């Protein structure tokens with residue numbers, strides 16, 4: 001089987017072709033112009049992951065929400081479920097940059113952390 005993907009590891013957006021055997025083994029990766037593209041294509045075809053950025057509601061802060069991100073890459077097929085958890089989450093002010101807002105989201109081992117401060121009112 002042949003899979004054509006766009007590498008999103010950098011803004012170049014190279015078109016990458018991956019040859020995959022019937023047993024799922026990756027036979028070749030072509031079209032990438034660097035090693036990061038090779039690694040991205042292999043991961044995308046075997047265990048696709050994505051980083052997540054969003055906001056979490058804040059109670060008693062000078063802002064109503066604080067920006068956040070996943071501290072690591074999350075399984076692509078869990079992104080929508082993770083967003084549902086983040087949308088339901090609410091933390092108390094003050095929030096500091098780097099605070100864990102949702103620990104071990106959906107048992108993935110990845111925390112959702114604040115990417116900015118939110119002082120209390």
Ligand code: SF4
Pocket residue numbers: 007008009010011012013014031032033034035036037038040
């Ligand atoms: S293959 Fe390399 S140069 Fe091309 S998009 Fe991926 S990371 Fe960028």
